[in-house]
Amino acid sequence: xxxxxxxxxxxxxxPSYFGPNMREYLITRLNEEExxxxxxxxxxxxxxxxxxxxxxxxxxxxGHAEYTIKYRAIIWKPFRGETxxxxxxxxxxxxxxxxxxxxxxxxxxxxxxxxxxxxxxTVPPQYTDHADQVIEKGTSLRLxxxxxxxxxxxxxxxxxxxxxxxxxx
Amino acid sequence: xLLRLPYSLHYPITITSLLKSAGDDVKKDEALFRYxxxxxxxxxxxxxxxxxxxxxxxxxxxxxxxxxxxxxxxxEGDVIDGPIDVVEIAEPCAHEVQYGGMCAECGKDMTEASxxxxxxxxxxxxxxxxxxxTALTVSEKEANRVEEDAKRRLLASKRLSLxxxxxxxxxxxTVDPTVGEWKEDKDNPNYEALRDVRxxxxxxxxxxxxxxxxxxxxxxxLEDFLQxxxxxxxxxxxxxxxxxxxxxxxxxxxxxxxxxGDRILSRDESGSLTAKNLHRLFxxxxxxVVIIDDRGDVWGWNKNLIKxxxxxxxxxxxxxxxxxxxxxxxxxxxxxKAVAKPPKPEPKEHHxxxxxxxxxxxxxxxxxxxxxxxGGGDDPRLRAEQTxxxxxxxxxxxxxxxxxQKQKELDAEDDGSAESSESTSSIEEPxxxxxxHHLLEDHDRELFQxxxxxxxxxxxxxDEYDRTRTSGLGGRVAALRxxxxxxxxxxxDLKLVPDVKDIMPKIKSRILGGIVVVFSGVLPxxxxxxxxxxxxxxxxxxxxISSRINGRTTHLVAGRNRTxxxxxxxxxxxxxxxxxxxxxxxxxxWRYLDEEPxxxxxxxxxxxxxxxxxxxxxxxxxxxxxxxxxxxxxxxxDEAQSEDIFRExxxxxxxxxxxxxxxxxxxxxxxxxxxxxxxxxxxxNDAWGDDQTSGGKKRKRGEGADAGTDDESADDEExxxxxxxxxxxxxxxxxxxxxxxxEVASAVPTENNAxxxxxxxxxxxxxxxxxxxxxxxxxxxxxxxxxxxDDLERExxxxxxxxxxxxxxxxxxxx
Numbered sequence: 004x005x006x007x008x009x010x011x012x013x014x015x016x017x018p019s020y021f022g023p024n025m026r027e028y029l030i031t032r033l034n035e036e037e038x039x040x041x042x043x044x045x046x047x048x049x050x051x052x053x054x055x056x057x058x059x060x061x062x063x064x065x066g067h068a069e070y071t072i073k074y075r076a077i078i079w080k081p082f083r084g085e086t087x088x089x090x091x092x093x094x095x096x097x098x099x100x101x102x103x104x105x106x107x108x109x110x111x112x113x114x115x116x117x118x119x120x121x122x123x124x125t126v127p128p129q130y131t132d133h134a135d136q137v138i139e140k141g142t143s144l145r146l147x148x149x150x151x152x153x154x155x156x157x158x159x160x161x162x163x164x165x166x167x168x169x170x171x172x
Numbered sequence: 173x174l175l176r177l178p179y180s181l182h183y184p185i186t187i188t189s190l191l192k193s194a195g196d197d198v199k200k201d202e203a204l205f206r207y208x209x210x211x212x213x214x215x216x217x218x219x220x221x222x223x224x225x226x227x228x229x230x231x232x233x234x235x236x237x238x239x240x241x242x243x244x245x246x247x248e249g250d251v252i253d254g255p256i257d258v259v260e261i262a263e264p265c266a267h268e269v270q271y272g273g274m275c276a277e278c279g280k281d282m283t284e285a286s287x288x289x290x291x292x293x294x295x296x297x298x299x300x301x302x303x304x305x306t307a308l309t310v311s312e313k314e315a316n317r318v319e320e321d322a323k324r325r326l327l328a329s330k331r332l333s334l335x336x337x338x339x340x341x342x343x344x345x346t347v348d349p350t351v352g353e354w355k356e357d358k359d360n361p362n363y364e365a366l367r368d369v370r371x372x373x374x375x376x377x378x379x380x381x382x383x384x385x386x387x388x389x390x391x392x393x394l395e396d397f398l399q400x401x402x403x404x405x406x407x408x409x410x411x412x413x414x415x416x417x418x419x420x421x422x423x424x425x426x427x428x429x430x431x432x433g434d435r436i437l438s439r440d441e442s443g444s445l446t447a448k449n450l451h452r453l454f455x456x457x458x459x460x461v462v463i464i465d466d467r468g469d470v471w472g473w474n475k476n477l478i479k480x481x482x483x484x485x486x487x488x489x490x491x492x493x494x495x496x497x498x499x500x501x502x503x504x505x506x507x508x509k510a511v512a513k514p515p516k517p518e519p520k521e522h523h524x525x526x527x528x529x530x531x532x533x534x535x536x537x538x539x540x541x542x543x544x545x546x547g548g549g550d551d552p553r554l555r556a557e558q559t560x561x562x563x564x565x566x567x568x569x570x571x572x573x574x575x576x577q578k579q580k581e582l583d584a585e586d587d588g589s590a591e592s593s594e595s596t597s598s599i600e601e602p603x604x605x606x607x608x609h610h611l612l613e614d615h616d617r618e619l620f621q622x623x624x625x626x627x628x629x630x631x632x633x634x635d636e637y638d639r640t641r642t643s644g645l646g647g648r649v650a651a652l653r654x655x656x657x658x659x660x661x662x663x664x665d666l667k668l669v670p671d672v673k674d675i676m677p678k679i680k681s682r683i684l685g686g687i688v689v690v691f692s693g694v695l696p697x698x699x700x701x702x703x704x705x706x707x708x709x710x711x712x713x714x715x716x717i718s719s720r721i722n723g724r725t726t727h728l729v730a731g732r733n734r735t736x737x738x739x740x741x742x743x744x745x746x747x748x749x750x751x752x753x754x755x756x757x758x759x760x761x762w763r764y765l766d767e768e769p770x771x772x773x774x775x776x777x778x779x780x781x782x783x784x785x786x787x788x789x790x791x792x793x794x795x796x797x798x799x800x801x802x803x804x805x806x807x808x809x810d811e812a813q814s815e816d817i818f819r820e821x822x823x824x825x826x827x828x829x830x831x832x833x834x835x836x837x838x839x840x841x842x843x844x845x846x847x848x849x850x851x852x853x854x855x856x857n858d859a860w861g862d863d864q865t866s867g868g869k870k871r872k873r874g875e876g877a878d879a880g881t882d883d884e885s886a887d888d889e890e891x892x893x894x895x896x897x898x899x900x901x902x903x904x905x906x907x908x909x910x911x912x913x914x915e916v917a918s919a920v921p922t923e924n925n926a927x928x929x930x931x932x933x934x935x936x937x938x939x940x941x942x943x944x945x946x947x948x949x950x951x952x953x954x955x956x957x958x959x960x961x962d963d964l965e966r967e968x969x970x971x972x973x974x975x976x977x978x979x980x981x982x983x984x985x986x987x
Contacts, residue, residue: 083279093434095302096318097269097310098276111269111276123325126430140434144571150279152272159272159307161279 004085006045009054010080012037016059029056033072039105041142043153045108046079046105081106081151081160088172089162090141094128096121101144106160114163116170136171143172173237173263175204177255178290184211187250188230191570192241201288203232204259212735218628236290239263276308282445299455303408303437304415315455323666326406326460330634332672334626335453336404337465338413339491340482342619344389345421347490350576351387362579365485372420386417388424389485389657397433397619404630405462408435410448412470413493415440439493442776449706450474459671462629467494473708475673478625481618481760488574492565509690618760624761629672632679636670651894681714688716692737694752706752709759721747729755730772742774749774 012033020028033050038046052075059068065142081087081103089103100113120167125131129139138144146162146169164170175272176262185207192198192205209231212224239261246258265278273283273294282293297309300316310318326332339345354360355369370388391397401407409432418438426432439445443452448470450458458476465471695704707717718725721740728741729751741747754770944987 059281093304095308097301097314099306100305100308109271109276111271113269113277121321123322124329126428129434150274150281152274152281154272156818159274161271161276 004080004082005048006078007051007075007079009073009075011071011073014070015062016070016073016142018066018068021068026056029070029072033074037076038073041105041156041158043155043158045078046158048079051075051077060129079104079106081148081158083150085148086161086169087146087148087162089144089146091138091140091144093140094121094130094138096123098142099130099138101145101146101162103160106158108146108148108160108162110144110162114149114161114165116165119170138171145169145172173239173261174257175236175259175261176257177233177252179255181255182211184251184253185209187246187248188250188893189248190244190246192230194241194243196241198235198239198241198261200236200238201234201286204235204241206230206232207252233258234288235261236288237263266311267293268314270294270309274306300441300443300452301455303435303453304441306441306443308892312456316457317598319454319456320666323457323460323669327637327666327669331403332405332630332633333408333454333461333463334401335408335410335450335461335463335476336416337463337467338409338411338449339493340466340484341464342391342394342425342483343421344391344483344489345492346387346486346575347384347492348387348486348489348573348575349385350579351486352385354575355387370424372424374414374416374420386420387486388421390425391483391485391619392616393619394425397623398425400623401626402431404627406435407431408437408453410437410442410453410463411493412439412442412445412448414438426914443534446470447472450476450856458673459669462626462631462672462676464626466491467735468709468712469705473712474713475677477712478622478676479709479712479759480622481756483616483618485616486575488578489569492569524680531745548739621761628762629676630680632675633670633672636675637668640668640670677712677714680712680762683713683764684710684758685714687714687726688718688724689727689729689755690718690721690725690737690747692728692735692741694729694731706755710755713759727767733772734775738772738774813893 014029014032014035014036016029031051032147037047037050040138054073054075057071057073059070061068087103087106087108089101089106089108092100092102092107094100096112098109099115101108101110115130116132119130119136119138120132122129122131127139129137133136144164146164147166149161149163151158151160186209188206188208190205190342191203200202207230208228210226210228210971212226214222215225232624242260242262245256265275265280267275267277267280267282269276270282270293273281275282275293282296285292294309297311297313297314299310299312300306300308301310301315302308332986336342351366352371353371354362355366355371360366366389368390370390371385372388373385398407409418409422411421413421415436415438418436422429422432422436437453441452442448448465450461450463450471454461461476463471463474463477464480465477466480468477468479471477482491531752689710689839691701691707694706701707701719702711711717716724721728721737721744723744725741725744725747727982728737728747729752730738730749738749741749748767749772750767750770753771754765754767757770758765783821
């Protein structure tokens with residue numbers, strides 16, 4: 004699910020950046036460091052706007068300036084039960100690896116409808132029901148997230164397509 | 173799942189009541205049954221005294237899993253003395269496939285642990301199965317199922333699996349920027365050879381993560397090879413390169429991914445940086461797998477392995493992804509120079525401290541160093557260091573430009589001595605045979621041979637499979653079952669699948685089996701002959717590696733000329749003295765190559781006369797019989813076996829090899845100094861004669877002792893000469909331990925000094941005959957009485973050619 008979240012970040016600036024373009028530089032730094040980051044709990048999708056850049060404080064002894072920036076960002080936190088669209092990255096006899104944006108979701112064979120079978124003899128290998136449903140590398144899938152597990156700087160998730168309206172798009 | 177009581181309970185326990193009956197749902201940590209246990213507790217009685225009393229305590233046992241109770245294995249009132257199975261609980265999900273710490277089927281967290289956790293759920297699926305993802309693990313059952321499916325499919329399509337290594341097996345890669353420059357430069361002598369070199373750039377690689385260009389040379393014939401082989405084998409890539417590297421290579425060699433699909437395993441997923449493990453790809457069954465790799469050691473000389481000769485196009489670059497592997501033992505290094513002068517052991521470069529190895533053509537590696545690097549695989553700190561070492565290798569290559577240096581050297585050499593080099597023989601290895609004008613050459617034929625071999629293995633495998641399937645009980649059973657089994661099982665019977673591990677050695681040993689090889693000057697001193705790369709490789713062909721020459725020896729593989737063993741081998745007419753190249757070429761081509769072109773040109777001085785059958789028997793038996801005796805001559809050895817063994821079993825007393833020429837010359841002078849007069853040789857003959865009569869079967873030993881006493885005068889002389897020199901002491905010892913065999917060699921060399929004549933030889937023979945009749949047994953005789961005139965003549969001719977190298981023998985004779 005997507006959220007608009009207010010967060011704060013501390014950026015230290017080398018004295019050589021002190022000057023007229025300091026503000027721009029701070030914004031670039033923030034965007035570079037925050038956007039696309041995975042905290043282990045959620046993904047930061049996009050930094051929307053700065054609420055408050057605040058006053059810089061020169062740190063004694065080093066001369067660096069420390070800015071505490073408050074900003075709003077769109078974040079995505081995947082939840083169990085959430086339905087997402089994903090792209091297949093690889094298919095294996097044990098299941099399908101997909102990528103829903105930044106989140107990698109694995110669909111185990113048990114969570115694939117039983118009529119969609121593993122077909123290793125095609126190039127590339129695929130899951131198919133020998134009708135209109137073909138799942139191979141690059142296919143778009145709609146899946147439901149069954150479980151999410153935060154890691155240090157990544158999130159693993161497992162999904163299912165064994166429900167109505169799920170499967171290849 | 174069958175619940176078992178843990179060891180930690182306070183046994184014996186008495187079951188008081190079962191709280192769940194069959195068919196009930198049970199949650200984790202929910203009580204399953206009540207029980208009582210007894211223990212002693214400290215109690216304070218009414219008088220304030222503490223005392224230990226045995227008390228009964230009721231408690232309850234909690235389920236460690238979710239599910240439905242299926243069947244109780246215990247009943248109320250049971251007394252249980254130890255861990256037993258108590259209840260069968262049907263779990264809704266057995267968590268057989270797990271992804272990133274979750275069950276991939278039910279989404280439950282597998283890493284949770286509580287006071288009641290017996291075994292982490294994550295342990296239920298310990299096997300990594302997928303090539304490109306380490307987060308996915310499966311249980312053994314699931315792995316089996318997947319693999320069985322795969323095997324069925326392969327059998328139905330009559331294919332096997334082939335694990336392919338990249339670096340130096342099917343491609344050769346370098347990061348030396350010189351290649352890029354040469355590629356652009358039409359005037360460069362290497363331009364032609366570099367035309368089909370591909371390149372790609374890895375961004376976060378190389379020095380300081382600035383990215384660097386990789387230059388890839390495909391092994392000649394690769395495209396056809398892969399196309400043809402893909403029909404017989406399902407191809408997998410297993411490389412020690414990074415994931416990105418492997419992907420890029422795969423893009424080059426297989427742009428459509430029809431051959432490899434995504435069956436690519438890189439070091440990011442391998443789990444070990446120092447060894448490759450087939451079970452990473454085929455966790456339960458490797459029956460249908462063949463490996464091709466240029467290094468046998470990383471696979472532990474797996475029986476599924478076909479070792480190929482390394483592809484070394486960019487001279488001196490080696491394998492850019494192997495800096496953390498144990499150093500390669502260089503077995504191909506036998507060029508002309510090596511024959512002329514013994515190779516000096518190069519100082520070993522240390523991996524961990526980042527002194528990047530310059531991979532091929534460098535010094536030999538001790539087994540210990542290998543073990544050390546091999547063992548470092550599990551230590552994360554060492555691993556990081558090794559990765560750094562790898563980075564530094566690349567840095568070195570980028571900065572030092574070894575190719576450019578070599579070309580410069582080459583040019584310099586070109587200017588200097590152009591003609592002399594023309595004479596170097598052309599049967600040497602391609603990389604050794606550097607062309608005078610350009611460094612890089614491209615005439616590697618390995619893949620064509622390899623294809624044949626793979627076809628051979630494939631054909632043999634399916635012959636065997638078809639044979640077992642159609643004949644015998646298995647076939648009938650399959651036929652009977654045919655109606656009942658589902659369609660997919662019809663043409664395959666997994667039980668009858670033969671094992672590549674059996675078939676390949678069979679094919680290989682049919683080619684070269686039965687050969688008994690002795691190495692000489694091939695391995696550096698101190699190497700374990702049985703564990704060196706070349707030995708392991710040869711042994712996989714059923715070749716026996718022996719450390720000494722005896723009657724069973726068929727080949728002496730000599731790394732250089734004029735070693736003690738070469739000399740000894742000349743006396744065994746059926747032992748072929750060949751260069752290392754013969755063995756390598758035979759192993760590589762899977763053929764018993766004709767030895768003729770590989771015969772080592774034996775220096776005429778080294779040629780001893782052939783042993784007669786009788787003395788050969790003696791030699792054979794003496795290897796066994798004399799091993800426990802201290803008497804025996806000094807056996808100076810330039811190879812791995814410990815000298816002590818030779819000293820004990822001693823038979824050979826040839827002049828030591830491995831000393832430099834000055835030393836050797838000194839020894840020869842020394843020997844010449846006390847080469848005896850006629851008297852001495854006579855006395856020796858006398859001594860021998862005496863000996864014959866007394867010795868009997870053990871005559872040989874006794875004679876040795878006698879000769880020793882006769883030696884004394886000579887010894888004294890020698891002591892004065894060079895008391896301190898270790899060499900002379902050795903020689904002295906060897907005199908004291910003269911054996912019958914030495915006499916054989918020495919009977920004629922005396923003629924070298926024009927001292928004894930044929931008369932003397934005949935005289936000797938007479939003595940021999942006399943001795944034979946006296947002792948009643950002549951199998952100990954060094955000089956065979958059956959020797960006829962022809963033999964004698966030949967011996968004499970041979971002796972005329974001898975020079976100082978055999979002086980020692982002469983001395984023995986003359987003492």
